[in-house]
Amino acid sequence: MYTSPKLQSDASSRPPFHVNRKTISAFLQIGRGLSAIEQFSMVMGLPGMSSSTYNAHIKCLSLENVKIKAEIVRLSHTAIRQAHIELNPHLAGEEILNIAVSYDGTWHKRGHTSHYGMGIVIDVLTGLVIDFHILSRYCSACDQNKKILGDKTKEYEEWQRSHNVGGECEKNFTGSSNSMEVAAAEVLWKRSINTHKFRYVSVLSDGDCKTYSQLQKLAVYGPDISIAKEGLNHIAKRLKNIVTEWRVKGVTLEGRKPGNLKEETIVKLANYYRSAITKNTPNVQQMKSAVFATLYHCMSTDETPQHFKCPFSEESWCFYNRALAAGEEPPKHDRSTMKTTISPHVVSKIMPGYQRLASDAILGCCTVGKTQNPNESLHSAIWTKCPKEVFVSEKKLEIAVTSGIAEFNMGSEIT
Numbered sequence: 210m211y212t213s214p215k216l217q218s219d220a221s222s223r224p225p226f227h228v229n230r231k232t233i234s235a236f237l238q239i240g241r242g243l244s245a246i247e248q249f250s251m252v253m254g255l256p257g258m259s260s261s262t263y264n265a266h267i268k269c270l271s272l273e274n275v276k277i278k279a280e281i282v283r284l285s286h287t288a289i290r291q292a293h294i295e296l297n298p299h300l301a302g303e304e305i306l307n308i309a310v311s312y313d314g315t316w317h318k319r320g321h322t323s324h325y326g327m328g329i330v331i332d333v334l335t336g337l338v339i340d341f342h343i344l345s346r347y348c349s350a351c352d353q354n355k356k357i358l359g360d361k362t363k364e365y366e367e368w369q370r371s372h373n374v375g376g377e378c379e380k381n382f383t384g385s386s387n388s389m390e391v392a393a394a395e396v397l398w399k400r401s402i403n404t405h406k407f408r409y410v411s412v413l414s415d416g417d418c419k420t421y422s423q424l425q426k427l428a429v430y431g432p433d434i435s436i437a438k439e440g441l442n443h444i445a446k447r448l449k450n451i452v453t454e455w456r457v458k459g460v461t462l463e464g465r466k467p468g469n470l471k472e473e474t475i476v477k478l479a480n481y482y483r484s485a486i487t488k489n490t491p492n493v494q495q496m497k498s499a500v501f502a503t504l505y506h507c508m509s510t511d512e513t514p515q516h517f518k519c520p521f522s523e524e525s526w527c528f529y530n531r532a533l534a535a536g537e538e539p540p541k542h543d544r545s546t547m548k549t550t551i552s553p554h555v556v557s558k559i560m561p562g563y564q565r566l567a568s569d570a571i572l573g574c575c576t577v578g579k580t581q582n583p584n585e586s587l588h589s590a591i592w593t594k595c596p597k598e599v600f601v602s603e604k605k606l607e608i609a610v611t612s613g614i615a616e617f618n619m620g621s622e623i624t
Contacts, residue, residue: 214227229258233246233267233270237270237609240599241599242599242605243258267602267604271607277612281615284618285338285618285619286339286406289308289332289337296334296569305408306406307407307408307434308408308410309334312394312420313331314326314390314420315327317595317597317601317606318386322386323346323389326344326390327344327393328341329341330401333413334569338618339407340397343393343607345380345606348378348379348380350372354372379604390420391419391423394423394424398436410430410436410437413438469552470555474551478504478551482500482503485499485502497567498518499518501563502519502520502527504560504563505519505556506527507549507550508552509542509547511541529542587613587614590613591610591614592613593613594609594612595609595610595613
């Protein structure tokens with residue numbers, strides 16, 4: 210009678226069957242556990258699997274998962290560092306790289322009662338996951354023993370003490386579900402230098418400001434290195450900040466004077482920036498050229514036309530180059546042709562901000578977001594293996610998250 214080989218590598222007097230380990234791994238990949246295995250076995254007419262056997266395999270898979278996570282991190286770090294050095298060869302001699310990242314939080318359950326939440330850091334240039342941290346407000350063993358021994362009994366206290374000393378408790382967080390995203394960010398930013406040799410100095414996000422505010426308050430990289438927040442929805446805010454900064458210095462950029470940076474003009478420039486990004490993705494150089502085209506176009510005059518970056522065709526949005534492409538005399542720069550005007554003086558003040566917003570790192574993130582929607586894609590990869598409607602232990606969640614990130618970063622060959 211045929212029988213499956215046994216896993217001799219397991220430190221056990223009775224090594225488990227290889228087929229059982231593979232079966233559990235396969236069902237974990239589709240987000241199912243012991244109950245689904247029992248149903249499958251019943252339909253196929255196969256012997257069932259005991260809960261003790263299942264839990265023993267989960268414990269071993271959890272230990273293997275630690276090694277898999279380390280390998281994923283190593284491979285992604287190598288790729289990320291190489292990509293940044295290729296973009297800027299001067300970074301080759303730097304031990305610690307300053308990089309732009311996107312940060313995202315996600316929860317196992319919707320609403321405010323999730324037992325589990327996690328924070329994920331993604332490099333914006335490569336779109337690879339750099340690091341992640343899972344927070345758990347629940348431990349199944351603690352919950353079960355509370356019911357058996359009693360919540361405040363001496364027996365339970367002794368058991369819990371041994372449980373914690375042995376490092377077996379799955380609970381590592383006592384706050385609310387809503388605060389998990391901020392708490393995970395603290396952990397990830399604080400270990401970014403020692404563990405990963407990266408500083409996350411720019412965060413691309415259009416979401417909640419609580420995480421960013423907390424990171425600013427912590428000053429994890431010291432008082433001299435600040436963390437900037439970027440994102441398509443923050444262009445207008447950055448332009449407003451520039452106006453405020455110059456006002457403090459005694460230089461007025463806003464006001465009714467033609468060419469000044471009025472509120473309406475700021476909104477329009479932000480919309481032009483967004484349009485330049487979305488219409489030219491995924492080509493970073495085209496995106497960059499389009500961003501500056503809108504800026505120079507707005508400062509053009511009859512005496513000094515600045516349309517050299519505007520698209521040159523009969524369908525161009527630029528009235529000046531559209532006329533030239535059709536072999537016609539360009540119209541004058543007046544209110545009918547120039548919907549938004551900025552003076553050269555204003556442009557000189559906001560140009561550093563534009564150069565930052567049009568950097569390869571920032572535009573690279575916009576490229577990833579437009580073509581792949583990385584956060585949603587990553588969430589899908591994770592929660593497919595750990596469905597939100599199915600109860601899971603922290604160990605199973607760790608395995609699902611690691612497997613999902615492995616597929617997201619480099620396909621399924623590691624898992």
